[in-house]
Amino acid sequence: RKEVEQDPGPFNVPEGATVAFNCTYSNSASQSFFWYRQDCRKEPKLLMSVYSSGNEDGRFTAQLNRASQYISLLIRDSKLSDSATYLCVVIGSRGSTLGRLYFGRGTQLTVWP
Amino acid sequence: NAGVMQNPRHLVRRRGQEARLRCSPMKGHSHVYWYRQLPEEGLKFMVYLQKENIIDESGMPKERFSAEFPKEGPSILRIQQVVRGDSAAYFCASSAGVVQETQYFGPGTRLLVL
Numbered sequence: 001r002k003e004v005e006q007d008p009g010p011f012n013v014p015e016g017a018t019v020a021f022n023c024t025y026s027n028s029a030s031q032s033f034f035w036y037r038q039d040c041r042k043e044p045k046l047l048m049s050v051y052s053s054g055n056e057d058g059r060f061t062a063q064l065n066r067a068s069q070y071i072s073l074l075i076r077d078s079k080l081s082d083s084a085t086y087l088c089v090v091i092g093s094r095g096s097t098l099g100r101l102y103f104g105r106g107t108q109l110t111v112w113p
Numbered sequence: 114n115a116g117v118m119q120n121p122r123h124l125v126r127r128r129g130q131e132a133r134l135r136c137s138p139m140k141g142h143s144h145v146y147w148y149r150q151l152p153e154e155g156l157k158f159m160v161y162l163q164k165e166n167i168i169d170e171s172g173m174p175k176e177r178f179s180a181e182f183p184k185e186g187p188s189i190l191r192i193q194q195v196v197r198g199d200s201a202a203y204f205c206a207s208s209a210g211v212v213q214e215t216q217y218f219g220p221g222t223r224l225l226v227l
Contacts, residue, residue: 004155034215043204043218044156087155099144099208100169101216105155 003027006088006104013078013111021073021107023088032091033064035073037084038106044087047073078111085109115140117207117219118187125225132192132199134222138207145188146216147173147180150202159203162188195226 006023013019025033033050048055050062050071061074071088088104118137126132138145147159158172162182173180177195182188192199202223206216 041202041223043220045218046215049215099146099161099214100158100172101146101148101156101206102158103148103156 002104003102004088004090004104006107008105008107010108010110013109015078015080015111015113017078017111018074018076019078019109020075021086021088021109023071023104023107025069025071025088025090025102027090027092028066028069030069030090030092033071034089034091034101035060035062035071036087036089036103038087039084044103047086075109078109080111080113083109083111117142117205117217119203119205119219119222121222122220123223123225125227126195127227128196129194132195132224132226134190134192134203134205134224135187136190136205136207136219137187138205139217142207142209142217144208144210144214145182146206146208147188147190148204148206150204150221152201156204159190192224195224197226200224200226 004025035047036044037047038044050064054063059076063072085106085108087106090102092100145162148156150156160173160180161169177193179191202221204221205219208214208216
């Protein structure tokens with residue numbers, strides 16, 4: 001089983017729409033979670049960290065459900081510039097995996113005018 | 114305040130040649146990670162280094178691949194006798210610490226093996 005699983009999409013939504021991405025992780029001991037964004041042929045860039053209490057940054061809201069080992073990202077009022085691949089990332093927290101990032105395959109989003 | 118730097122950005126090699134990829138971490142960062150992204154795939158961890166030490170190389174193929182992070186100078190990922198399957202984007206990331214520290218990525222080196 002993969003460490004991080006994501007629906008690859010693609011999601012095609014109109015401007016202004018609300019879209020949600022989900023991901024699941026396999027290691028119940030994982031402590032730190034992130035969403036990264038990757039534009040075509042570019043490096044991943046940190047979008048936001050994900051905390052147990054949930055966190056919001058403008059139009060973006062991230063949620064963590066430890067019991068279900070499930071992470072979500074909600075984007076409200078989508079903009080054309082939100083078109084990218086969104087990567088769910090879990091950080092290794094024990095022993096030999098300490099510090100290692102585990103990436104999902106990414107969910108592709110296209111926002112159309 | 115320069116970010117993570119990688120060079121070259123693009124590298125073309127013929128089968129059997131050597132590829133050397135360089136990564137200079139962000140100022141003040143002593144932890145370096147290398148990841149590989151194959152076409153249409155997610156990023157996969159390869160190796161984690163601190164200055165002069167390889168901490169975890171379990172994601173790196175045991176043959177033909179090596180990595181170092183010397184006391185002075187950039188981290189180097191070296192691929193000997195490249196094969197077509199090595200064609201990928203290789204990303205370097207750096208962080209100031211380990212657990213819960215954000216990793217910042219460089220622009221990547223795109224290796225094409227002919």
